[in-house]
Amino acid sequence: MANCAANDALMAHPPLEEIPCPLCGETGFRPIHRVWNRLSQSTAQAQGEPQEGTFSIVACISCGFLYLNPRPALQDLGRYYPVENYDPHRRSGGGLTGFFYRALQPLSLGWKARMVSQGQSPGRLLDVGCGRGEFLSLMRRRGWQVLGVEKDSAAAALSQAEGNPTLTGDPVAVALPAEEFEVVTFWHSLEHLPDLKAVVARMAPRIKSGGLLAVAVPNPQSLDARFYGRRWVAWDAPRHLVHFRPQDMETLWEPHGLRLIGIRSLPLDPFYASLLSETSWTSGIAAALKALRGLVVGGVSFLVGLKSGCGSSNVYLFSKE
Numbered sequence: 001m002a003n004c005a006a007n008d009a010l011m012a013h014p015p016l017e018e019i020p021c022p023l024c025g026e027t028g029f030r031p032i033h034r035v036w037n038r039l040s041q042s043t044a045q046a047q048g049e050p051q052e053g054t055f056s057i058v059a060c061i062s063c064g065f066l067y068l069n070p071r072p073a074l075q076d077l078g079r080y081y082p083v084e085n086y087d088p089h090r091r092s093g094g095g096l097t098g099f100f101y102r103a104l105q106p107l108s109l110g111w112k113a114r115m116v117s118q119g120q121s122p123g124r125l126l127d128v129g130c131g132r133g134e135f136l137s138l139m140r141r142r143g144w145q146v147l148g149v150e151k152d153s154a155a156a157a158l159s160q161a162e163g164n165p166t167l168t169g170d171p172v173a174v175a176l177p178a179e180e181f182e183v184v185t186f187w188h189s190l191e192h193l194p195d196l197k198a199v200v201a202r203m204a205p206r207i208k209s210g211g212l213l214a215v216a217v218p219n220p221q222s223l224d225a226r227f228y229g230r231r232w233v234a235w236d237a238p239r240h241l242v243h244f245r246p247q248d249m250e251t252l253w254e255p256h257g258l259r260l261i262g263i264r265s266l267p268l269d270p271f272y273a274s275l276l277s278e279t280s281w282t283s284g285i286a287a288a289l290k291a292l293r294g295l296v297v298g299g300v301s302f303l304v305g306l307k308s309g310c311g312s313s314n315v316y317l318f319s320k321e
Contacts, residue, residue, distance in 0.1 A: 009167045016055075018072035022242055022253060026062035029069060033057040033191050033230040035237045037080065038280040055237035057230075063251070066220055067242035074194055075319065080238050081152060101126060104268050115264065115315065116183050117212050124181035128199075129189020133159025140164065140301050147181075149174055151192075172198045180208040183228070186215045191240045196252060204256035204320075213258055213318040216266060217244045222312045223301040224274050233276035234312075246309050249316045256320035264313025270301035273312050 020027045034054055056068045072080065097223030112135060116125075117293050122143035130136055140146045140163070148166040150260075151155035156168040167174040172195055184207050193199050207213055218234035219225065220243040225232045234240065250260050271294075278294035279287040298312075305311030 014072065014076050017073050019067075020069040021060035021063065021065050022067055023065040023248060024060060025061050026063040026264070029058040030061055031056055032059050032066065033235065035230050035235045036281075038276070039080070040232060057235055057237070057243070063248075064245075065248050066245075068237055068241050071194075071241055072238050077194065077238070078152075088093055099146055104272075105134065108266065108268050109135055111267065112185075112187065112214075112216075112315075113138050113142065114116060115317075116185060116212060117144075120182065121214075124208075125178060125183045125185070126176075126181045126186065127185045128203060128205075129186060129192065130159055130164070130166060130181035131155050131224060133162050135163040135168060135185070135187060136164040136309070137162050138167070144183075147177070149176075172202050176202075177205060181206055181207050182211045184211070184213050186217075188216050188218075191242050191244070194241055200252055200256055204253065204258060207258070207320040209213055209320055211320045213253065213320065214315055215249065215253075215318075216314050217246075217249075217314045218269075218273070219309075219311055219314045221245055221303045222310065224270055224277065224297055224312050227297055227301075228274075228277040230243040231277055231281060232273070233280055234273050244314075246314070246316070253316075253318055258321045259321055260316060261319045262317040263309045264317065265302075265308075265314040266313040266315060267302065267305075270312035271295065271298035274298035274301060 021029070034056055036054055037302075055068055056070070057066060059066055074287035096155075103218045117139075125136075125139055125147070127136055127146065130150050130316060131152075133150075136146045136148045136159060146164060148156070148159050148164055149171050150159060150168060151170055153168050156166045159166040167176070171193065184203060190196070190199070215275055218236075218240070220234075225234065227298045235243070254260065274297040275291055276294075276296040278297075282290060290308055301312050
């Protein structure tokens with residue numbers, strides 16, 4: 001009964017606010033998808049019927065940037081991250097996809113660590129949106145001096161409990177140390193932040209000249225995004241506020257002295273995204289059967305993602321000039 005009440009509370013979201021394009025400031029937009037809050041389960045949701053708790057993905061009529069509009073007010077965003085339902089913030093449960101997420105996370109962390117440390121000695125690393133601090137812990141064991149920033153106080157506390165220096169709060173407002181960092185990372189965190197330009201203006205100067213910026217975000221042009229349409233799990237409304245194409249990422253960071261030097265794909269993300277896209281809207285035997293299709297779609301998306309810029313999730317690598 002308590003879970004049902006919680007889900008109902010999530011469905012009846014508070015008033016939303018309309019915003020201009022977060023990238024260029026244009027106020028005009030055209031609708032792209034009407035999407036659900038996947039963490040708010042209901043019969044109407046499973047059947048694809050109109051309901052409270054849906055959100056709009058729109059495209060800017062000037063630059064084409066994709067974003068959530070209208071969106072929850074800043075003070076209401078935290079209520080859409082229920083710890084019991086959100087894989088990045090929980091340690092157990094979550095069924096097949098939760099098990100998949102935790103079982104393969106060490107492989108994903110190792111891949112990220114190798115990518116950002118390739119060709120350089122351990123130095124200072126800042127992870128923005130560090131969650132429970134798993135990446136920080138791995139890099140600290142490899143000799144790096146690490147610092148994390150995390151908005152969610154419960155996740156930040158877990159990171160701190162693992163011995164990772166972690167600042168709690170909005171990346172725009174937290175008190176950062178004076179030194180610069182050889183590496184700054186955003187692992188699936190930039191799409192959650194409501195003020196893109198303020199975040200970039202705050203973090204770009206923290207990167208040392210010749211340093212590396214790595215930004216991982218879902219790719220709305222990926223094969224799995226196009227296959228699942230409005231049921232693509234990485235729309236993840238209203239937690240994901242913005243959605244980046246390669247040109248959007250360059251527009252955002254290059255004015256701050258950061259040059260795009262490569263785009264990589266996160267190899268496990270197409271499987272995870274496809275599984276969740278299949279199973280988030282149903283349950284029981286039907287979900288199990290759809291999970292098989294998800295593995296197939298994920299496999300095809302993985303192969304397509306071997307081409308630079310075509311992954312289910314892309315990692316954009318920038319060098320600081």
